[in-house]
Amino acid sequence: MTDERRGNGAPPDTLTAPRSLPAAPLPTLRPSLALLTDRYELTMLAAALADGTAHRHCVFEVFTRRLPPGRRYGVLAGTGRVLEALAAFRFGDAELGFLERQGVVDDRTLDFLRGFRFGGRISGYAEGETFFPGSPVLQVEGTFAEAVLLETLVLSILNHDSAVASAASRMTSAAVDRPVMEMGSRRTHEQSAVAAARAAVVGGFVGTSNLEAGYRYGLETIGTAAHSFTLLHDDETSAFASQVAWHGVGTTLLVDTYDVRRGVEHAVAAAGTDLGAVRLDSGDLGALAVEVRAQLDELGATGTKIVVTSDLDEHAIAGLAAAPVDSYGVGTSLVTGSGAPTCGMVYKLVARADSTGRMQPVAKTSTRKQSQGGRKTAARRLDDEGRALEEVVLTGPDEAVVTWEPGEEADTGRMRPLHVPLVTDGAVDSRWVGAYGVQSAAERHRASRAELPRGARRLSAGDPAIPTVEERLA
Numbered sequence: 001m002t003d004e005r006r007g008n009g010a011p012p013d014t015l016t017a018p019r020s021l022p023a024a025p026l027p028t029l030r031p032s033l034a035l036l037t038d039r040y041e042l043t044m045l046a047a048a049l050a051d052g053t054a055h056r057h058c059v060f061e062v063f064t065r066r067l068p069p070g071r072r073y074g075v076l077a078g079t080g081r082v083l084e085a086l087a088a089f090r091f092g093d094a095e096l097g098f099l100e101r102q103g104v105v106d107d108r109t110l111d112f113l114r115g116f117r118f119g120g121r122i123s124g125y126a127e128g129e130t131f132f133p134g135s136p137v138l139q140v141e142g143t144f145a146e147a148v149l150l151e152t153l154v155l156s157i158l159n160h161d162s163a164v165a166s167a168a169s170r171m172t173s174a175a176v177d178r179p180v181m182e183m184g185s186r187r188t189h190e191q192s193a194v195a196a197a198r199a200a201v202v203g204g205f206v207g208t209s210n211l212e213a214g215y216r217y218g219l220e221t222i223g224t225a226a227h228s229f230t231l232l233h234d235d236e237t238s239a240f241a242s243q244v245a246w247h248g249v250g251t252t253l254l255v256d257t258y259d260v261r262r263g264v265e266h267a268v269a270a271a272g273t274d275l276g277a278v279r280l281d282s283g284d285l286g287a288l289a290v291e292v293r294a295q296l297d298e299l300g301a302t303g304t305k306i307v308v309t310s311d312l313d314e315h316a317i318a319g320l321a322a323a324p325v326d327s328y329g330v331g332t333s334l335v336t337g338s339g340a341p342t343c344g345m346v347y348k349l350v351a352r353a354d355s356t357g358r359m360q361p362v363a364k365t366s367t368r369k370q371s372q373g374g375r376k377t378a379a380r381r382l383d384d385e386g387r388a389l390e391e392v393v394l395t396g397p398d399e400a401v402v403t404w405e406p407g408e409e410a411d412t413g414r415m416r417p418l419h420v421p422l423v424t425d426g427a428v429d430s431r432w433v434g435a436y437g438v439q440s441a442a443e444r445h446r447a448s449r450a451e452l453p454r455g456a457r458r459l460s461a462g463d464p465a466i467p468t469v470e471e472r473l474a
Contacts, residue, residue, distance in 0.1 A: 033088040034095050034113075037152040039104060045145055046109040054112075054145040057359065059351040059375050062124070062138035062154060064131075068166075068340035070461040073452060075169045075445060076137050077199040078161030079127035080437035082154055083428045086118055089153065118146050122423035125378070127432060128165075128202050128445035129418060130452060132391040134468040136376045137345070139419070144352065151347040159345050160192065161199040163337035167314070168203025169449060170338065173457045174318040175328055181222050182208040183309065184331035196335040202441040205330075218435030227281075230257040240270035250276035252307055255292075256283065264292055268299045277305040277326070285310060286323040293324040313338050314459055351375050351398065359398045372470075375401045379415040380451075380466075388451050388466050396473030404473060 048054035067074055091099075091113040099105055099113070120142020131137050138154065140147045172180050182200040185193035197213035207220035214221035225243055233239035240253055249271040255263030255278045267278055278296070280288050285308045296304050305326035313333035320328075333339075348371045354360050361373030375398050381390040392415065394404055406415040422429055431440065449456070456465030 031088060032090050032092055032095055033085050033153065034091045034116075035098070036156070037149065041149055041151055042099065042105050042109065042113075044148055045112070046105045048144055048148075049108050049112060050106075055143045057353040057357075058142065058144045058147050058349055059359075060140045060147050060151070060347055061136040061350050061376065062140075062158060062345050062347050063136050064133055064344045064346070065369075066133050066344065067464055068337075068343070070459075071166065071170075071340065072456045072458065072462055072465040073130045073132060073166075073169075073449075074162060074343055075165040075203055075449075076125045076127055076129050076131050076158070076162055077165030077202045077441065078157040078195070079124065079138070079422065080433045080441065081157050081161065081195065081198070082138075083122075083422060083437075084433050085153055085157065086150075086423070086428060089116075089118065089150070091116055112145065116146070116149070117426060118142065118150065118423070119426035120146055120423070121421075121425065123419045123421050125418050126420050126441070126444045127437065128441035128443070128448065130169075130445070130448045132464050132466060132468045134372075134393060135378050135391050135418070136393065139375070140347075144349075155345055155347050157195070159342045161195055161202075162343045162345070163341050164196045164199035164334060165203040165445070166340070166343065167334055167338035168200045168205055169445065170314040170459065171312075171317055171328075171330055171334065172204030173449070174314045174321070174459065176321070178325065179206040179327040180204065180317070181206060181327065181329045182210070182331075182334060183223070183329045184335035185210045187332040188335040193335065198438060200334055201438055202445055204442065204445065205334075217438045219438070224252045225254060227254060227257045230254065236263060236266045237270065240266050244271045249274045252277040252279050254279045254281060256281055256288075260288060260292065261295065264295050264299070268296070268301050268304075273300040273302075273304070275301055275304045277307050279307040279309060279329075281309045283310075285316075285325075286320050289320070289323040289325050318459060346371075374398070377401050377404055378418040379406060380418060382414050382416055382451065386451055387453060390466055391468040393468060393470050394473055395470060400473040 045054060096110050096114060100110060120140065122140050124138035125131060140150060182197050182205045184196060188196060193210055194213045194216065197208035197210040197219060198217050200208065201219055207222040208214060209221065209223040211221055213219050224247060230236055230239040233242065236258060243251055243253065253267040255267050264278060268275055278292060289306050289308065292306055306324060307327050307329060308320065308325050309329035311332060312328055312330045317328055349362055350371065350373055351359050351361050363373035364371045374395050377394050379392045379394065380388050381392055383389055394401060406417060422432055452465050
């Protein structure tokens with residue numbers, strides 16, 4: 001620290017206040033999402049506007065080159081949030097003023113951004129669909145100027161939400177028919193917590209502790225009391241009595257603040273044998289669940305359920321399969337993707353108009369980062385019983401891909417198209433957004449996961465559940 005800051009060498013306990021700096025106002029939640037992007041998207045736009053290529057028609061695709069280690073399938077989530085974000089991707093005076101002061105773009109680009117509205121088309125997998133390496137889960141089509149601006153927004157949402165939904169799917173698969181609830185808000189960024197709760201429900205969770213997620217997306221909210229409520233009172237008995245008086249006997253009582261056995265006794269004494277549930281949050285959950293089940297039955301509380309929490313993941317849930325557990329609460333592992341916090345999705349230009357207006361395929365050839373040129377669509381090949389055999393990526397002349405429909409393919413299995421329209425000429429299809437969009441995504445995931453081969457649900461390391469193959473259209 002300089003002498004000026006220390007008041008000419010004064011000791012640290014007599015420091016003077018720092019001088020005011022010309023900083024921005026305190027951060028607030030702003031209505032525009034346009035600056036949730038990377039600088040190079042705007043500098044590319046500026047250069048393309050200057051050289052005349054900005055208005056070339058382009059097709060960008062989102063895909064992942066590989067699944068995270070040990071994963072047999074991915075779950076697409078966040079599509080609805082991408083569509084909701086489009087309405088707020090606007091450059092107002094505040095955003096334009098910042099870009100001008102920073103010297104990010106020139107006046108021509110500022111004029112373009114001032115009136116920016118995405119007017120192109122977006123299609124892709126329905127939210128909740130399972131996906132595999134190489135499959136184009138989202139396709140953004142429009143001018144280079146409008147499509148390139150969406151890259152960071154699209155990837156930041158899809159990579160996060162799909163990672164959470166993929167972890168959630170593994171957890172709900174391990175739980176089989178037992179409900180799983182999300183309670184990870186305190187383990188991640190406050191806005192990520194809302195997105196994670198939504199993605200968890202897409203992946204099969206039945207509810208969340210996050211009230212903002214419940215408000216925005218119509219999700220079921222859950223939660224009663226933490227250890228602090230018990231510690232607040234003079235003893236466990238009075239804490240439980242207070243909770244039951246407020247919530248009723250159907251509440252869930254946390255019985256491991258002190259001694260679990262005594263906690264169960266106090267819980268049944270407070271609520272009677274109609275007590276809704278007890279929660280275990282520490283210790284050997286499997287052994288404790290067996291002991292608590294026996295104790296509850298002895299006390300006549302045969303209908304009281306057992307909820308377990310405490311740093312669970314899909315492996316811990318699978319390990320409790322034989323224990324008398326009725327439901328699970330998961331936090332940290334879920335909101336961090338259970339070891340895979342991103343899906344590695346990329347956003348690549350695959351086709352663009354040349355100087356004559358003719359669409360041309362384009363591709364990267366970089367080592368280990370290759371892309372495949374040309375517009376694509378995708379389908380899943382199913383056997384006669386409706387079980388998935390292959391993920392099929394269809395390529396070929398642009399018009400053939402655009403107009404493809406499944407035909408008679410009895411010899412090779414029937415094809416289920418995977419791409420659905422999401423945005424048409426800038427207009428968002430409302431079926432995919434809001435509370436209804438989340439419900440639809442959860443239903444799509446249940447159906448999509450059910451059609452995968454039975455081995456897809458194994459938690460052990462292995463290859464993707466089905467291969468991705470390419471078929472070229474004439």
